[in-house]
Amino acid sequence: MTKPLLEIQNLSKNFSGLDVIRDVTFHVNEGERMALIGPNGAGKTTMFNLITGVYPVSQGSIRMAGEDITTASDRSRAQRGIIRTFQNIRLMPHLTAAENVMLGQTCHSHGIWSWLAPVGLQSSRSRKEADHALEVSGLLEYRDMLTYDLPYGVQKRIELARALSAKPKLILLDEPAAGLNPSETDDLAQQLLDISASGVTLLTVEHDMHFVRRLSQRVIVLNFGSLIAEGTAAEVQNDQHVLEAYLGSDRKLEEEVAT
Amino acid sequence: MSGYLSGVLVAYLLNLIIAYAVFLPGAGGILNLGVAGFVAIGAYASAWLSNEMEWPLAVTILLSMGVSALIGLAISFPILRTRGVYMVLATIAFGEVVVGLLINVEAIGGAAGYPVFEFIDLPVIALCTLAVVLFVVWLMSTRFGLALRAIHDDEPVAALFGVSVRGVRVAAFTIGAAIAGLGGALYGHHYAYVDVIYFTTLVSIYTLLYVLIGGVQTPWGPIVGAAVFSLLPELFRGATEWRYVFFAAVIILIMAVRPEGIITRALLLRLKRRGTIAAPTKEAAQ
Ligand SMILES: Nc1ncnc2c1ncn2[C@@H]1O[C@H](COP(=O)(O)OP(=O)(O)OP(=O)(O)O)[C@@H](O)[C@H]1O
Ligand SMILES: [Mg+2]
Numbered sequence: 001m002t003k004p005l006l007e008i009q010n011l012s013k014n015f016s017g018l019d020v021i022r023d024v025t026f027h028v029n030e031g032e033r034m035a036l037i038g039p040n041g042a043g044k045t046t047m048f049n050l051i052t053g054v055y056p057v058s059q060g061s062i063r064m065a066g067e068d069i070t071t072a073s074d075r076s077r078a079q080r081g082i083i084r085t086f087q088n089i090r091l092m093p094h095l096t097a098a099e100n101v102m103l104g105q106t107c108h109s110h111g112i113w114s115w116l117a118p119v120g121l122q123s124s125r126s127r128k129e130a131d132h133a134l135e136v137s138g139l140l141e142y143r144d145m146l147t148y149d150l151p152y153g154v155q156k157r158i159e160l161a162r163a164l165s166a167k168p169k170l171i172l173l174d175e176p177a178a179g180l181n182p183s184e185t186d187d188l189a190q191q192l193l194d195i196s197a198s199g200v201t202l203l204t205v206e207h208d209m210h211f212v213r214r215l216s217q218r219v220i221v222l223n224f225g226s227l228i229a230e231g232t233a234a235e236v237q238n239d240q241h242v243l244e245a246y247l248g249s250d251r252k253l254e255e256e257v258a259t
Numbered sequence: 260m261s262g263y264l265s266g267v268l269v270a271y272l273l274n275l276i277i278a279y280a281v282f283l284p285g286a287g288g289i290l291n292l293g294v295a296g297f298v299a300i301g302a303y304a305s306a307w308l309s310n311e312m313e314w315p316l317a318v319t320i321l322l323s324m325g326v327s328a329l330i331g332l333a334i335s336f337p338i339l340r341t342r343g344v345y346m347v348l349a350t351i352a353f354g355e356v357v358v359g360l361l362i363n364v365e366a367i368g369g370a371a372g373y374p375v376f377e378f379i380d381l382p383v384i385a386l387c388t389l390a391v392v393l394f395v396v397w398l399m400s401t402r403f404g405l406a407l408r409a410i411h412d413d414e415p416v417a418a419l420f421g422v423s424v425r426g427v428r429v430a431a432f433t434i435g436a437a438i439a440g441l442g443g444a445l446y447g448h449h450y451a452y453v454d455v456i457y458f459t460t461l462v463s464i465y466t467l468l469y470v471l472i473g474g475v476q477t478p479w480g481p482i483v484g485a486a487v488f489s490l491l492p493e494l495f496r497g498a499t500e501w502r503y504v505f506f507a508a509v510i511i512l513i514m515a516v517r518p519e520g521i522i523t524r525a526l527l528l529r530l531k532r533r534g535t536i537a538a539p540t541k542e543a544a545q
Pocket of ligand 1: 043
């Protein structure tokens with residue numbers, strides 16, 4: 001299982017002169033659980049935005065399953081199995097939980113008939129799949145509720161359910177444990193391990209190092225847009241460059257170990 | 260039915276059809292202020308086809324919807340490139356261009372207006388309206404409708420889950436144009452006369468206004484919005500001079516109290532939930 005699924009090659013991004021990602025190269029293997037960490041403003045979310053096609057890259061290339069997707073549209077990347085969650089929850093506020101989950105299925109809708117499929121009917125296949133996905137995540141009771149006033153933790157779980165309903169090959173999780181209490185975090189870690197066991201590749205941005213240790217086989221560290229370390233969680237935590245990077249930031253690595 | 264009642268009803272139904280023409284793109288976050296242009300195209304196309312070609316009404320109406328849809332499709336590409344107030348201005352410009360062109364075509368009466376010989380009455384208009392309502396309700400319950408609503412809420416995220424944002428919006432705009440064409444065709448055949456002064460930007464503005472008042476979150480919004488707009492002034496008929504002052508005040512009040520429209524998704528879900536709570540027998544039996 002050492003075939004690379006996602007390959008990032010000499011990637012750079014600048015926003016009107018400001019270098020946010022600087023010449024970053026790494027890859028994620030098929031079936032791997034990898035974490036991407038770094039101090040606030042290091043460029044982690046920007047990296048996700050580049051991988052999913054929200055922003056065009058300034059330089060470098062991105063390959064998915066061997067194919068160059070550097071200039072592919074956001075939509076076609078989703079169809080190739082790259083799916084994400086968001087640091088700030090981005091559920092559709094005027095859609096119910098079930099409809100949000102059904103939206104996830106859209107990247108596999110091809111042809112006129114799948115676009116005219118009656119997803120609004122309780123008996124439709126899409127709806128049944130969505131209900132099943134919600135049930136598995138323990139969210140069935142919320143299925144017919146609009147998502148905007150649901151509790152934060154519930155919204156995060158719906159976001160994950162939506163991402164899973166897209167049947168991703170690679171799932172990018174932007175701080176999935178942020179704002180969750182310890183028991184919710186624990187449940188999430190277990191759920192992500194199960195997802196990984198089902199063959200999905202994970203790339204997770206997370207500040208909680210305890211969570212990262214439990215979840216990830218390999219960790220890469222960004223600082224000011226540059227890749228400064230790579231290794232197991234234990235290795236990067238003792239890396240001199242990483243310690244220095246966090247020393248200069250307002251968020252200490254030790255604190256993150258503590259949480 | 261009295262002439263007055265059927266007159267009000269026809270006006271309501273025609274307004275409702277045109278409301279759906281604005282609702283469909285509106286559900287995807289597109290503000291179409293050029294709908295009167297499509298109504299005019301449908302009205303003149305059907306009038307000309309039935310006057311000059313003497314084809315059956317069903318054919319001329321379908322063809323006029325097709326003409327309106329084709330023009331809608333063609334202009335949707337430049338218009339959907341624009342955003343916000345620019346989109347509003349682009350659609351207004353479209354409506355003005357249509358009127359400006361029609362007024363110069365002598366074959367359809369030019370500035371003098373154009374009489375329409377074939378007559379369509381209330382029952383046919385009611386049937387057509389019903390068909391439009393059912394069609395839009397159905398369309399909004401498909402994956403296409405889901406995608407359209409997702410685009411309205413968060414366009415970038417919709418794209419990240421595989422929605423072809425452009426394709427869905429073009430389709431919504433084009434289908435809206437076809438519906439507007441239908442409204443226009445019925446209008447011409449009912450009033451037996453078409454004139455560009457009936458298809459001004461003011462018509463587009465009013466239509467968008469009552470669509471927004473009804474709400475674009477569900478396909479039931481236009482039914483209420485068009486009712487407020489078409490029937491409310493009739494209620495104030497007694498107060499002749501003050502009629503439109505009352506009317507405007509009510510509109511402003513509704514917009515202040517229900518900024519997302521009278522009929523919202525949350526409202527419908529609340530009513531539905533209340534319905535299931537009121538009828539608990541099924542669960543008790545299990
Ligand atoms: N669209 C943008 N335009 C300009 N600058 C941007 C844009 N997006 C991000 N940046 C800048 O890029 C840098 C990295 O931001 P990014 O959100 O990727 O950091 P992050 O590592 O995810 O931080 P955090 O841990 O706080 O989420 C920041 O300085 C940010 O201000
Ligand atoms: Mg971030």
